[in-house]
Amino acid sequence: MSVQQNASTTVAASGARAGSVVQSAMAVCLGLFVVGFVGFSHVEIVHNAAHDTRHANAFPCH
């Protein structure tokens, strides 16, 4: 009984850990997408709106 409980707790814990890894990785990807949009978009309007930010952050610009 207690062995089973332990086993199921371990499975649940490793499942939760795997879930949190996926969620953390999703957050990292979302962050990269946001930075990419602001700093690297070739769309002229986005470039102009974020112009001073791009220069100050030394993103390759123009």
Add this chain to the structure above:
Amino acid sequence: MSVFRSIVFTSVLTGLIVGVAVSAVQHFGTTPLILQAETYENAVPAHNHEAATPEAGQEAAAAAPATAEAAPAEEEAWGPADGAERFLYTAAANILTAIGYALVLTGLFSLRSKTIGWREGLLWGLGGFAAVMLAPMLGLPPELPGTPAAPLFDRQVWWIGTVAATAAGLALIAFQRKPWAAVLGIVLIVAPHVIGAPAMPEGETALAPAVLEHRFIVAAVVSSFIFWALLGSISGSLYRRFEASA
């Protein structure tokens, strides 16, 4: 989705605080220098923002006869008007950039799954500053408008590659206590500079004086340092709270 939610809450709050703070720093640091550099840029007759790249330069040259009489108001895409509007768009872009970087940083905190506080966060922030500002600026220094440069796409590829290699190198050195990891980390950090950044076209000179360019580099590095120090410490401190209450 509690982990994801904690990361997003942490990042949005951090991004708002850091974005506003850094916009204030830039308003007195980098922005006046950008505006000053633009006066030199605007003084050049058939100015084109992309005139520094060879292809765009040819395009501009080809288009010049037709638009010569219409200058100086050439056909440019929309941009915010100078003054309050421009400041607001810059602040919004700063906030978004800060939220983006905070998502990456907090996601990495969570992947490490160690207890984090403001101090650990600050060290992560310094790592971010080294990877995202210091390493790429060795090859591609912060530029004022009107500075000649290699084609944009080449520079973006080198920039992203350098940031990724430096971040991986720093992580290997910080988190793996093995000699091979330290060696590999150092190689990764040095490699982009051995390859070399795309060179600026020969025979072109910057429009703004070198003194102004130098002041801009100092201002940009200092503002980036403040950005990363705040981003790391605030996100570290907030993530600890959100995680505890999740």
